[in-house]
Amino acid sequence: MFGPHADFLQHTLATADDAVTPEFSVLSAGTEVTLLDCGVLRVEPNTACDTSLVISCAVHGNETAPIELVRDMVRDILDEEQKAGQRVLFVMGNPWSMNIARRFTDVNMNRLFAGDWQQYDTSLKEVKRAAKLEAYVANFFAEEPVTVKQRFHYDLHTAIRASKRERFGIYPFVEGRQLPDNQKAFLARADIDAVLLQQQEANTFSSFSSLRYGAESFTLELGSVKPFGENDLSRYRGIDFALRELIAGEPLPEQPKRPVTEFEVCHTIDVTSDQWEFFIPDDALNFTEYAPGTLIWRDGSQEYRVGTEPEYIVFPNPKVPVGERAGLMLKART
Ligand SMILES: [Zn+2]
Missing domain, CATH: 2.40.50.630 (OB fold (Dihydrolipoamide Acetyltransferase, E2P))
Known part of the structure; x- marks a missing residue:
């Protein structure tokens, strides 16, 4: 799947400036895995599934812990050690900034979504990339089988600034919607005990999937920025577990097992x-x-x-x- 490169992460780093030919493979359980582009990989089970799940990271390239989690999830799916019971689109957002260990190269990508990339110089790599990622997400939802009843998108980040709360979610604003209990249950399962409810439409990746496609989506701040290889992934067990349960096809609990405090501006x-x-x-x-x-x-x-x-x-x-x-x-x- 990844040619001479060891894994999804190494492939993404190495092909940032290449035209990547799609690679397709069928696992023994019948799961179809397609590498669509640099840093974009789709998993489709051959059994009836009810959820389209987008898991993105590296919209800020130096936020490496979630990138390593995604690398390992993809590895385990390909090795058939992680069950793939739902369709999943994995995205590593900004390969150029990953390569230079910076948040971004020219423009903060997490201000370019929901079409806002159109207001920028479209010759910039990150501007082009935001447009492409929107198209990949749009296609992923458009190609859903009829059995799919729900769309989730978790955009994984780590913060530059330390926090009194190590982990928190940001829930994009969509007119008239409420944070559902089962999403609070997801946050609790991921060891996230705080969520900031946005009160205005925004141009983040998670706002895009909420606003345009009705996804239940979050920007998740999960820890602090560290170079590749220096993360203590044991601090990320909660989110890793919660995402792997969803990928496997486990339904979300109806109620959170621990309280999740909601904050508003x-x-x-x-x-x-x-x-x-x-x-x-x-x-x-x-x-x-x-x-x-x-x-x-x-x-x-x-x-x-x-x-x-x-x-x-x-x-x-x-x-x-x-x-x-x-x-x-x-x-x-x-
Ligand atoms: Zn970030």
Whole structure:
């Protein structure tokens, strides 16, 4: 399947700039595995299945732990040590940034989806790649057998910034939808105990599959950025187990076995002028809690203080230009 390359990861790294000819193979159980392109591989069982599952990683190329998990899942499917009971599309998003151990080369790919790549220079590799990945996902859903009743997409990431909560999910906004209990059960099974509910449509890979194809999708932040080979994959056992159960065809539990706290944005922190002052330390961890009344920012006579309940910061980054977002304040849903 991978020619002279040891595995899916090595093949993806080596063929970033090549035109990859699709490779097809049928496993003894009848499962069809097709390498569609560099970093894009489809698995189709020959038994009736009810789920289309997209598992993506490396939309940010230096977020290596999930890439290693995906490499091993694909290896185990090909070795027939992992049962393939559902159709799965595996994606390694950004092979060029994987090769240079950077988040991206020219453009942050996770701002290019839901068609937003069209607003960029389409000669850039990442812009072309986002368009292609959208097409692969579209085809994957379009080719579903009639037995398929649900679409899931888990886009796997790790964070640059440390977090009070090691793992959390981000649930894309789609008008009128609620986070279902069985997806909370998936998160709990994956050892993820927090989920941030977005309140606006976004241009991430997971927003794309939610908005365009009605998938239950998440961006999952699973740990911290480390070079290839330096990850302690035992810290990722939960997500590995939860995904492998789904791939095997196990149904999701109806209810989460552990609580999953839902957070929503209560304030978007924008840098409003050159005089704008920020009172959160530069090294604040994601999900650091601030007590009611804490001053967060001030700009002349304008300021923001935490309201009557505790609030939590995520993605603080005050070093952005005036007019841009410097972080989000969250509150827990009760
Ligand atoms: Zn990421």
